Amino acid sequence: MKKLAKWRLFSLLALMALILSGCGKPYLSTLQPAGEVAQRQYDLMQLSTIIMVGVIAVVTIIFLIVVFRFKRKDEQIPKQVEGSHKLEIIWTVIPILLLLVLAVPTVIETFRLADVSAMDEVNEDGKTDALVINVRANLYWWEFEYPNEEIVTSQELVVPTDQRVYFNLKASDVKHSFWIPSVGGKMDTNTDNINKFWLKFDSKGAEKANELFYGKCAELCGPSHALMDFKVRAVPSDEFDQWVASMQGIEEPIQPETALAQEGQELFNQSCIGCHAITPNNASPEAARVAPNLTDFGDRAYVAGILENNEENIKKWLADPETLKPGNKMSKTYGELTPEQIDALTAYLMELKVQE
Amino acid sequence: MSTYAQKKGFGATVWDYLTTVDHKKIAVLYLIAGGFFFVVGGLEAMFIRIQLAVPNSDFVSAGLYNQILTMHGTTMIFLAAMPLLFGFMNAIMPLQIGARDVAFPFINALGFWLFFFGGVFLNLSWFLGGAPDAGWTSYASLSLASEGHGIDFYLLGLQISGAGTLMGGINFLVTIINMRAPGMTYMRMPLFTWTTFVASALILFAFPPLTVGIFLLMFDRLFGSNFFVTAAGGNTIIWEHLFWIFGHPEVYILVLPAFGIFSEIIPVFSRKRLFGYSSMVFATVLIGFLGFMVWAHHMFTVGLGPIANAIFAVATMAIAVPTGIKIFNWLFTMWGGSIKFTTPMHYAVAFIPSFLMGGVTGVMLASAAADYQYHDTYFVVAHFHYVIVGGVVFAILAGTTFYWPKMFGTMLNETLGKITFWLFFIGFHLTFFIQHFLGLWGMPRRIFTFLEGQGLETGNFVSTVGAFFMAAATVVLVINIIITTVKNERVGNDPWGDGRTLEWAIPSPPPFYNFKQLPLVRGLDPLWIEKMEGKKGMTPAEPLGDIHMPNASFIPFVISFGLFVAAFGAMYRLDYGWGLPVLIIGLAITFGSMFLRSVKDDHGFHIHKEELIDEDDNKGVKA
Numbered sequence: 014m015k016k017l018a019k020w021r022l023f024s025l026l027a028l029m030a031l032i033l034s035g036c037g038k039p040y041l042s043t044l045q046p047a048g049e050v051a052q053r054q055y056d057l058m059q060l061s062t063i064i065m066v067g068v069i070a071v072v073t074i075i076f077l078i079v080v081f082r083f084k085r086k087d088e089q090i091p092k093q094v095e096g097s098h099k100l101e102i103i104w105t106v107i108p109i110l111l112l113l114v115l116a117v118p119t120v121i122e123t124f125r126l127a128d129v130s131a132m133d134e135v136n137e138d139g140k141t142d143a144l145v146i147n148v149r150a151n152l153y154w155w156e157f158e159y160p161n162e163e164i165v166t167s168q169e170l171v172v173p174t175d176q177r178v179y180f181n182l183k184a185s186d187v188k189h190s191f192w193i194p195s196v197g198g199k200m201d202t203n204t205d206n207i208n209k210f211w212l213k214f215d216s217k218g219a220e221k222a223n224e225l226f227y228g229k230c231a232e233l234c235g236p237s238h239a240l241m242d243f244k245v246r247a248v249p250s251d252e253f254d255q256w257v258a259s260m261q262g263i264e265e266p267i268q269p270e271t272a273l274a275q276e277g278q279e280l281f282n283q284s285c286i287g288c289h290a291i292t293p294n295n296a297s298p299e300a301a302r303v304a305p306n307l308t309d310f311g312d313r314a315y316v317a318g319i320l321e322n323n324e325e326n327i328k329k330w331l332a333d334p335e336t337l338k339p340g341n342k343m344s345k346t347y348g349e350l351t352p353e354q355i356d357a358l359t360a361y362l363m364e365l366k367v368q369e
Numbered sequence: 370m371s372t373y374a375q376k377k378g379f380g381a382t383v384w385d386y387l388t389t390v391d392h393k394k395i396a397v398l399y400l401i402a403g404g405f406f407f408v409v410g411g412l413e414a415m416f417i418r419i420q421l422a423v424p425n426s427d428f429v430s431a432g433l434y435n436q437i438l439t440m441h442g443t444t445m446i447f448l449a450a451m452p453l454l455f456g457f458m459n460a461i462m463p464l465q466i467g468a469r470d471v472a473f474p475f476i477n478a479l480g481f482w483l484f485f486f487g488g489v490f491l492n493l494s495w496f497l498g499g500a501p502d503a504g505w506t507s508y509a510s511l512s513l514a515s516e517g518h519g520i521d522f523y524l525l526g527l528q529i530s531g532a533g534t535l536m537g538g539i540n541f542l543v544t545i546i547n548m549r550a551p552g553m554t555y556m557r558m559p560l561f562t563w564t565t566f567v568a569s570a571l572i573l574f575a576f577p578p579l580t581v582g583i584f585l586l587m588f589d590r591l592f593g594s595n596f597f598v599t600a601a602g603g604n605t606i607i608w609e610h611l612f613w614i615f616g617h618p619e620v621y622i623l624v625l626p627a628f629g630i631f632s633e634i635i636p637v638f639s640r641k642r643l644f645g646y647s648s649m650v651f652a653t654v655l656i657g658f659l660g661f662m663v664w665a666h667h668m669f670t671v672g673l674g675p676i677a678n679a680i681f682a683v684a685t686m687a688i689a690v691p692t693g694i695k696i697f698n699w700l701f702t703m704w705g706g707s708i709k710f711t712t713p714m715h716y717a718v719a720f721i722p723s724f725l726m727g728g729v730t731g732v733m734l735a736s737a738a739a740d741y742q743y744h745d746t747y748f749v750v751a752h753f754h755y756v757i758v759g760g761v762v763f764a765i766l767a768g769t770t771f772y773w774p775k776m777f778g779t780m781l782n783e784t785l786g787k788i789t790f791w792l793f794f795i796g797f798h799l800t801f802f803i804q805h806f807l808g809l810w811g812m813p814r815r816i817f818t819f820l821e822g823q824g825l826e827t828g829n830f831v832s833t834v835g836a837f838f839m840a841a842a843t844v845v846l847v848i849n850i851i852i853t854t855v856k857n858e859r860v861g862n863d864p865w866g867d868g869r870t871l872e873w874a875i876p877s878p879p880p881f882y883n884f885k886q887l888p889l890v891r892g893l894d895p896l897w898i899e900k901m902e903g904k905k906g907m908t909p910a911e912p913l914g915d916i917h918m919p920n921a922s923f924i925p926f927v928i929s930f931g932l933f934v935a936a937f938g939a940m941y942r943l944d945y946g947w948g949l950p951v952l953i954i955g956l957a958i959t960f961g962s963m964f965l966r967s968v969k970d971d972h973g974f975h976i977h978k979e980e981l982i983d984e985d986d987n988k989g990v991k992a
């Protein structure tokens with residue numbers, strides 16, 4: 014049993030090292046909370062961890078004593094003990110008390126995180142004062158609609174920091190789950206109903222994450238479930254207002270400047286526009302919005318949520334989306350593109366910017 | 370009727386096992402089939418870990434990965450862990466209560482063959498167009514969208530094997546209620562019998578919801594109904610409820626017998642009676658009861674609302690109390706004891722801290738608001754592997770070494786056993802401990818790959834290394850089994866020397882009628898009581914007399930085979946013209962053989978008193 018003890022010591026040290034070194038990445042880890050929801054959840058995690066480590070410590074002490082002290086030394090028959098009411102009461106009552114310590118804040122937080130009453134407070138225009146975003150999850154991409162602002166974007170959620178943002182969540186094909194680990198826990202996007210919850214994006218946390226949080230799909234949804242990522246650009250509220258204004262300013266598709274991009278636009282209008290919208294308004298029905306809205310594609314940090322947005326990767330995506338995201342709904346829907354066509358389309362897509 | 374005493378050829382042995390209704394042979398069948406599926410599920414686990422060893426790996430494709438992960442979970446739960454535990458229940462429980470067999474030997478055989486054919490059917494999907502790929506939970510929107518027949522294999526396979534499990538559970542319940550030896554009151558039953566009893570009750574109540582859910586989904590997929598089709602007014606959340614109303618008790622169906630096995634091992638190798646026996650029984654029953662009240666903790670993020678979430682959170686935390694009672698009772702059984710560290714005891718000792726880890730993360734997960742972060746991440750993966758591997762698989766490995774001599778009459782090699790233990794123990798913690806952190810760092814579960822630059826590389830690599838240790842442990846175990854079987858060194862009634870319960874009072878392996886005379890039970894740990902009074906064995910409760918035994922039968926095999934055939938018909942009905950006839954033929958085989966069984970009187974046979982006395986004279990006869 015010596016070995017066991019050594020091993021436990023070793024694992025304890027390894028654990029310490031892990032805790033010190035590894036809290037994960039600031040844009041992805043739940044251990045670096047960057048918003049009120051994640052912070053409250055982190056506090057609950059800490060509370061429960063402390064209680065549980067306490068329990069483990071007590072058990073470990075008894076365990077070690079037992080294992081070392083009561084090893085068989087002779088052939089004597091030990092005293093047969095039936096039990097002990099006193100001890101049994103102790104190890105029933107103390108855990109109950111410990112659990113209460115955890116249960117009370119759990120219940121409080123569960124209700125607090127579910128408080129979306131602000132979504133029901135509608136003003137004269139039939140809109141909410143609170144910022145509401147409708148999230149629609151689709152096989153392997155995300156749509157974000159801002160009903161009050163009447164704009165739509167995809168793949169990259171843009172939010173203001175330091176204020177509550179409310180979400181309506183649903184899925185349009187199979188069930189997914191909406192999760193921005195460092196900002197708050199997840200909530201499922203069901204096919205049956207709309208779920209509501211709120212998040213708050215901390216400006217300090219956003220700074221640490223370079224203003225770009227990672228979002229994930231957390232419910233198995235098909236082959237590319239692992240690649241159903243999105244990004245969250247969390248910016249100060251004036252910057253957010255600017256973004257909204259410039260999005261709203263786009264009533265006609267953006268006109269590209271270079272000749273190559275104009276060529277690309279023509280191609281796009283032939284083969285792609287049936288799926289991809291390039292104006293941000295939300296007037297068209299959801300059923301018609303079968304692909305990511307590309308109005309501000311040039312501003313996005315990533316292509317399809319997974320590849321850094323640069324010329325090379327856009328080309329890769331257009332040439333062969335299937336290898337990049339197996340089973341995605343764009344593959345094989347637009348015919349073969351020649352390298353020249355891909356160049357033109359890429360030039361066009363890169364000019365789809367609403368901000369300088 | 371003395372053919373049973375003769376040595377048989379290979380063909381005769383196979384026929385013997387195909388038709389047996391003897392609980393001990395059915396136990397062997399469960400162990401072989403469960404062991405086989407355990408290896409299959411383990412290989413699937415290795416593929417998973419190899420794929421995730423490095424970022425962006427293309428060892429397996431995305432679609433294939435989903436099939437592997439689905440089959441890993443489904444196989445391990447339904448086709449490995451449960452049957453292996455059923456094996457021990459079958460082998461040991463009737464002996465522990467001093468019975469000659471289970472209440473319904475025929476149904477016992479039927480239960481096994483249903484499980485077996487269901488499992489084979491499910492696994493044939495690999496060769497017939499692809500395995501199911503919607504996870505072992507098979508959530509309705511995804512499983513309805515899944516193309517091909519993978520999900521149909523899952524539905525039909527589990528339906529068939531689930532029927533077998535349900536029969537097994539009912540059989541154990543009736544056996545324990547009706548067939549205890551004289552003096553074996555409920556509060557004298559060994560803990561493994563108690564946990565078998567409670568787990569069987571859980572099966573009785575938990576499997577029907579699964580059956581219903583699977584039926585509805587099967588109708589949606591194969592016969593065009595709309596129970597879970599949202600667009601047609603169906604609701605997918607109902608599936609989640611049905612699945613978890615089954616799924617959560619299922620965890621206890623697995624872990625209670627595991628507790629039972631450890632509750633046998635710890636007293637034997639501590640030479641001390643189980644501390645707080647009655648509170649252990651109480652805790653077992655309470656866990657079983659609470660196990661039905663907490664299913665929605667698997668659904669905290671579904672949007673059931675804060676009231677439901679809060680209630681289920683608190684109910685879930687409550688389960689920690691009886692579980693904690695058990696942990697302390699085990700520790701205090703060892704306290705003051707005289708502990709011998711045999712291989713089974715290694716597992717039992719290691720189980721306590723390992724399972725405790727799984728238990729405490731369970732409490733953490735119960736905290737609904739915090740669970741929004743843990744849910745569907747590797748934190749959960751780590752948690753349930755700590756519970757299921759640290760609890761159930763440890764128990765299965767411990768039970769294998771502990772009961773091997775009783776079942777087969779030979780002793781597994783202790784050195785190799787300890788090597789297996791250490792490899793497995795180290796590999797287990799190496800694989801799963803880090804996964805808690807991977808989850809907290811933002812790694813969702815069920816992903817076929819992860820991208821670079823998210824800080825997940827090291828953790829995943831460590832985890833994969835650990836998996837290889839566990840694989841090595843399994844290889845050593847197999848070698849151990851082969852060596853032991855070849856050597857074939859026979860052992861006596863009580864090979865561990867400190868057996869306390871009835872199974873250790875009879876030969877290893879026991880004769881097919883178990884007890885020549887039913888034993889008189891005078892208290893908890895009946896054999897120990899007799900030993901302490903200086904007696905060698907149990908006092909008989911009846912004079913030597915004729916023993917009534919059931920006849921072997923091939924019908925259970927045929928009934929199950931018919932369903933196996935029918936399942937193919939049901940599945941291919943719409944694709945091929947032969948589907949419908951095959952469905953009908955299959956059902957005809959099943960119902961025909963059931964009919965035959967009903968009309969043909971089968972009264973079993975008697976072993977006469979004289980033959981039993983004969984046996985005493987020529988010792989060493991093989992049963």
Ligand SMILES: [Cu+2]
Pocket residue numbers: 150153188189190230231232233234238241
């Ligand atoms: Cu998804």
